[in-house]
Amino acid sequence: MAKTLFDKVWDAHSVRTLANGQTQLLVGTHLIHEVTSPQAFGMMRDLGLKVAMPHRTFATVDHIVPTDQVSEPYADPLADAMIKELRRSCREFGITFFDRSTGKQGIVHIVGPEQGITQPGTTIACGDSHTSTHGAFGAIAFGIGTTQIRDVLATQTMALGRLKVRRVEVNGRLRPGVYAKDVILHIICTLGVNGGTGYAYEYAGEVFDRFSMEERMTVCNMSIEGGARAGYVNPDETTFAYLKGRPYSPKGEAWEAAVARWRLVASDPGCAYDDVVKMDAADIAPTVTWGINPGQGVPITGAVPDPARAATEDERSSIVEALAYMKLKPGAPIKGTKIDVAFLGSCTNGRLSDFQEVARFIKGRRVAPGVKAIAVPGSQGVGLICAELGIDKIFREAGFEWRNAGCSMCLAMNPDKLVGDQVCASSSNRNFKGRQGSPTGRTLLMSPLMVAAAAVTGSVADAREVFAVSSN
Amino acid sequence: MALEKITRVSGRAVFVPGNDIDTDRIIPARFMKCVTFDGLGEFLFYDVRKNADGSDKPQPLNEARHKGARLLLSGMNFGCGSSREHAPQALQKHGFRAVIAEGFAEIFLGNSTTLGMPCVTAGREDIARIAAAVEADPATEVVIDLVARRVSFGAQTAQVSIRESVRDALVHGRWDPIGELIEGAADAGKVAGSLPYMSL
Numbered sequence: 001m002a003k004t005l006f007d008k009v010w011d012a013h014s015v016r017t018l019a020n021g022q023t024q025l026l027v028g029t030h031l032i033h034e035v036t037s038p039q040a041f042g043m044m045r046d047l048g049l050k051v052a053m054p055h056r057t058f059a060t061v062d063h064i065v066p067t068d069q070v071s072e073p074y075a076d077p078l079a080d081a082m083i084k085e086l087r088r089s090c091r092e093f094g095i096t097f098f099d100r101s102t103g104k105q106g107i108v109h110i111v112g113p114e115q116g117i118t119q120p121g122t123t124i125a126c127g128d129s130h131t132s133t134h135g136a137f138g139a140i141a142f143g144i145g146t147t148q149i150r151d152v153l154a155t156q157t158m159a160l161g162r163l164k165v166r167r168v169e170v171n172g173r174l175r176p177g178v179y180a181k182d183v184i185l186h187i188i189c190t191l192g193v194n195g196g197t198g199y200a201y202e203y204a205g206e207v208f209d210r211f212s213m214e215e216r217m218t219v220c221n222m223s224i225e226g227g228a229r230a231g232y233v234n235p236d237e238t239t240f241a242y243l244k245g246r247p248y249s250p251k252g253e254a255w256e257a258a259v260a261r262w263r264l265v266a267s268d269p270g271c272a273y274d275d276v277v278k279m280d281a282a283d284i285a286p287t288v289t290w291g292i293n294p295g296q297g298v299p300i301t302g303a304v305p306d307p308a309r310a311a312t313e314d315e316r317s318s319i320v321e322a323l324a325y326m327k328l329k330p331g332a333p334i335k336g337t338k339i340d341v342a343f344l345g346s347c348t349n350g351r352l353s354d355f356q357e358v359a360r361f362i363k364g365r366r367v368a369p370g371v372k373a374i375a376v377p378g379s380q381g382v383g384l385i386c387a388e389l390g391i392d393k394i395f396r397e398a399g400f401e402w403r404n405a406g407c408s409m410c411l412a413m414n415p416d417k418l419v420g421d422q423v424c425a426s427s428s429n430r431n432f433k434g435r436q437g438s439p440t441g442r443t444l445l446m447s448p449l450m451v452a453a454a455a456v457t458g459s460v461a462d463a464r465e466v467f468a469v470s471s472n
Numbered sequence: 473m474a475l476e477k478i479t480r481v482s483g484r485a486v487f488v489p490g491n492d493i494d495t496d497r498i499i500p501a502r503f504m505k506c507v508t509f510d511g512l513g514e515f516l517f518y519d520v521r522k523n524a525d526g527s528d529k530p531q532p533l534n535e536a537r538h539k540g541a542r543l544l545l546s547g548m549n550f551g552c553g554s555s556r557e558h559a560p561q562a563l564q565k566h567g568f569r570a571v572i573a574e575g576f577a578e579i580f581l582g583n584s585t586t587l588g589m590p591c592v593t594a595g596r597e598d599i600a601r602i603a604a605a606v607e608a609d610p611a612t613e614v615v616i617d618l619v620a621r622r623v624s625f626g627a628q629t630a631q632v633s634i635r636e637s638v639r640d641a642l643v644h645g646r647w648d649p650i651g652e653l654i655e656g657a658a659d660a661g662k663v664a665g666s667l668p669y670m671s672l
Contacts, residue, residue, distance in 0.1 A: 012667065015660045018649065020640035024656045026663045028670055036556065038507035047650075052657065056670065064505060078505035085507050122669055129555040129579060145557035145583035146509075151653055157660045159649040160582075161637055193492055194549040197578055227552065229578045250669075257668070293492050293552075314548075318491060411554075413501045432496040432553060439500070439519040 002268035005121075005234055006165045006200050009140045009265065013123045015157055022159045028122040029139075030057040030152045032095070033108045034064055034086040035413065036127030040149035041089040049154040054094040056156060058117055061086060061099065062107045063413045067376050067403035070100065079414065093153070106379020106405040109133040109347040113217065114381050116246025119258070120235035121265035125152055130347050130429065132223040135232030136216035137239055138265055140200065142230055163229060164198055164274035169205035172281035177464035179357075180215035181349060181427070181447035183207065185287040185297050187219075188226040191277065193295040196228030199274070202267060203233050207281045213242040214353040221348045222429050225294040234266035288334050288460055289431050289445040291322035296431075297445070298334055300462045306330035325433055326442050327421065335460055337444065340422040342373040342455035343436075344400070344448050346410040349427035350378025354448040355386050359394045361452060361467040367399030368458030374416065375400045376408040400455070412437025425454035477645040478588055481570040482615040483542030485625075486532050487603040488517070493546055494553035495580065499562040501554075512558055513565030537610040545599055545606075546573040550591075551580025560584040570616055572599060572623065572632065585638045588647045592616055594623065598630035618643050 003011075015024040032040075037059070044051070051057065064079040074080040090097035098104040098111055105111070109130055112118040120138035124131060129143035144158065151158045168187055188195075201223050208216060216233045223231030233239075240259050243249045250258040285299035296318070298304070304323065307330060310316035323330060328337065344350075344358065355375065367373040375395045377383035383405055386392045392402045409416040410428035417437025418424055424436055424443050431443035444460060453463035463469060503515040521531050528534040544563065550573040551559060560583045563571070570590045584591045594602075605612045605625045614625045616632065618639055623632050641647040664670040 013663065015656050015663050018652050019644070019646055020637045022637050022641075022649075024649075024653055024660070026660055026667075026670075028664075028667060035504055036558075039509055039557075042508060052660075053664065053670075063501075076505070082505060082507060119669055122667075127555060127557075129553065131555075143555035143579055145555055145560075145579065145586065147557060147583070147586040147648070151650055154650065155653040155657055155660060156664065157653050157656065159653065161635075193552060194575065194577065197549070197575070224553075224555075224579075227549070227577065254668075261668070293494070314491060321490065411496075411501045413505060430494075430496070430553060432494045434500055434519050435496050437502065439524060 002271035004165050004202065004267045004271050004273065005138055005232060005265055006140060006163065006202065009121055009123060010162060018159055022161050024157050025123060025160050026157050027125045027152045028056065029117060029124045031108050031112055031124065031126035032057060032059045032149065033128065034061045034082045036146050037149055038082065038085045038089065039146045040153060043150040044153055051093040051095065051153045053156045057095045057153065058112070059086060059090050059095050059097040060105050060108050060111050063407045063411065065100070065406040066415050067406045067408050068415065070404060076415070103380050106381065107347045107350060107407055109221065110350060110378035110382065113137065113213070114379055116243050116249035119243065120239060120262040125158060129224040130221050132229070132231045133217050133221040133347060135220040135223065135230055136213060138232055138235035138262065140230055140232065143224060163200040165202055166196065166199045166275040166277060167202045167204055167273045169276065169278045170207040170281050171205040171278065174207060174281045174284060177286055177449070177469040178284050179447040179449065180211060180218035182284050182287045184219040184222040185289070185294065185445065186284045188222065188295045189287070189297045190279065191226055193225065193293050194227040196223065196226040199228050201228040201231040203231060208233050212353060213238060214351045217351065218348055222294065225429060235262045286447060286450055286463060288450065290326060290328055290334055292325055292431060292433050294429065294431060294445060296322055300335055300450070302334060304328045304330060304332045304334060335462060337460040338423065339371060339425045339454050339459055341418060341424040342371055342451050343409040343424055343426040343428065344451050345376030345378060345408050346428035347378060348429040349448045350376060350382065352382050352385055354427065355391050358448050358452045359391045361449060362398045362456065363394050365398050365456045367455045371455055371458050373400040373455040374403055374409065376403040377405050379405045409436055411435060425451045425460065427451045475645040475648055476588065478590060478642040478647065479619050480615060480617050481543065481590060482613055483569065484538065484540060484610060484612065485543035485545055485602060485606050485614040486538040486541035487545040487606060488533065489547060491547040492549045492552055495551055495556050495559040496553055498551065498559040499556065504556065504558050509558065509561040509565065512562040513567070516562040516566040540567065542567060542569045543614050543616070544568050544571045545603055546571065548574040550576050552577035555579045557583045560587050560589055564589055572602065572616065574599060581638070585641060585647055588642065590616060590618060590634065590642055592632040592634045594630055594632045601628060601630060
């Protein structure tokens with residue numbers, strides 16, 4: 001019978017059915033970071049448990065690392081304690097740790113793919129909701145809680161209910177200046193922030209077929225913002241080309257065998273989906289959020305919504321709450337909204353191609369007076385290549401601060417934070433109240449090039465006009 | 473490891489209205505720089521409850537008449553966003569034992585279940601009725617009966633729904649799956665052995 005990739009991978013990793021009807025699912029690859037794992041290691045110690053398969057867990061440090069300080073101890077003693085705790089736990093339990101001294105450190109969802117650890121047909125779990133990123137390779141990747149991290153450490157399995165599968169197909173061609181970030185923001189705005197609850201999203205169609213791995217990762221990354229715990233793209237030649245030669249990718253004969261297996265894991269033609277949604281790439285514009293969840297976005301040519309024109313009472317009250325927090329006026333064009341900070345980075349848009357694309361356009365431009373602009377490579381690896389290509393220099397000359405790898409201002413567990421009610425044009429993934437570290441800070445999500453356009457003009461701008469974008 | 477069979481949760485309730493209440497709001501990230509979950513209760517809904525200067529906002533969670541509430545009432549898509557278990561941990565450490573909402577985000581629901589904290593779904597009108605009863609008399613005893621899938625408050629009742637796997641785990645005292653997962657270790661080893669990438 002024709003099966004989806006999701007079902008094939010699920011079935012291949014099913015250990016048994018548990019008493020409550022959930023599946024005991026084998027977690028092939030476990031990724032951990034410093035924020036959600038220390039309590040899990042504490043539980044392991046309390047219960048006297050050993051890590052079942054230490055060679056299948058990989059650690060790095062990303063959330064709390066200061067991006068402007070390399071040497072320890074860190075200025076923040078709590079952050080310093082957390083990194084030392086992770087280092088201690090990895091040593092004690094025999095886990096590979098991509099520490100800053102290895103040159104392989106970075107945001108966990110950038111490091112996994114970069115190292116070739118993220119592979120098609122695998123199951124991946126990590127105590128971070130953006131674990132869905134790894135689905136770009138045709139893996140089933142879940143964000144999990146800390147008690148589940150304990151479960152995976154202790155047994156390399158977890159208890160989980162099977163998800164339904166919705167195929168989200170985007171066909172046609174994206175217009176110039178429209179990026180993967182716009183595609184996922186459009187999908188979330190269309191299907192809703194909880195539209196994906198209970199589903200895994202299979203992203204497909206001509207747009208995804210053409211996308212690079214980094215573009216696919218940007219989309220899969222934000223699946224959870226649409227409520228979908230996992231999102232994936234079927235593996236293809238683009239996937240295999242990306243993985244070939246990476247440190248943890250299979251080598252020699254094992255490579256050929258792996259590629260043969262990976263080809264078979266893709267969804268079969270004619271397989272049944274629980275739901276299918278089709279979208280036209282031409283309908284997608286550069287998208288900017290105006291509200292307090294990632295589903296509250298409009299095309300750059302659009303306006304902040306007017307609650308008086310809301311279709312439902314729910315929508316009206318959501319708009320009222322969001323506009324009160326964002327201090328935006330109903331009906332005002334989103335374009336022209338003044339910004340204070342521009343943030344380029346995160347597990348959504350902190351990859352090499354994000355910086356390359358922006359560098360192409362900001363060369364010779366300057367960040368507007370009064371705007372603080374920071375560019376934060378997602379990993380030490382990305383930072384290194386940017387340095388080799390002179391990309392860091394282009395950013396610095398344009399007036400950006402160029403930082404060391406980390407989550408930075410995406411979630412503000414490190415010194416990179418908004419202050420007061422600053423407005424931030426951000427390439428990250430969440431615009432929740434207080435998300436960027438100030439309880440009154442305001443976040444506008446957009447693509448990296450739109451962040452750059454806002455940085456150089458001092459307000460939300462149409463990157464296609466600012467940079468005369470004529471082709472992607 | 474014998475776990476409590478959670479068949480009913482009772483106590484006072486408090487209403488935190490709104491849809492899409494995310495885990496950053498439940499526990500802001502700046503309070504997560506800790507290596508244990510102890511002490512998180514104090515920071516629950518911190519920016520919802522507190523002004524920048526640390527003074528209280530006018531918010532039901534701050535009101536003396538709602539102190540000691542064990543059940544939280546809310547809207548749709550409660551607990552969306554980050555997978556941080558710190559969110560249900562903060563609720564539990566603050567004293568909450570169950571959440572009744574119009575809907576829950578997937579990861580939050582799973583995390584809460586693993587802590588033995590039921591998340592049950594009720595219709596908007598029913599939640600409004602419970603909230604009204606609590607508003608009229610904050611001492612109203614609200615009881616969630618997981619066996620009958622019903623919530624009672626004062627002389628009123630309403631139906632609630634709960635995912636069957638969650639309900640089963642709670643009422644049978646197997647909401648923390650670690651024991652069962654360890655029992656399956658040998659089978660897990662076999663499955664791992666069948667997957668070439670697991671040995672690399």
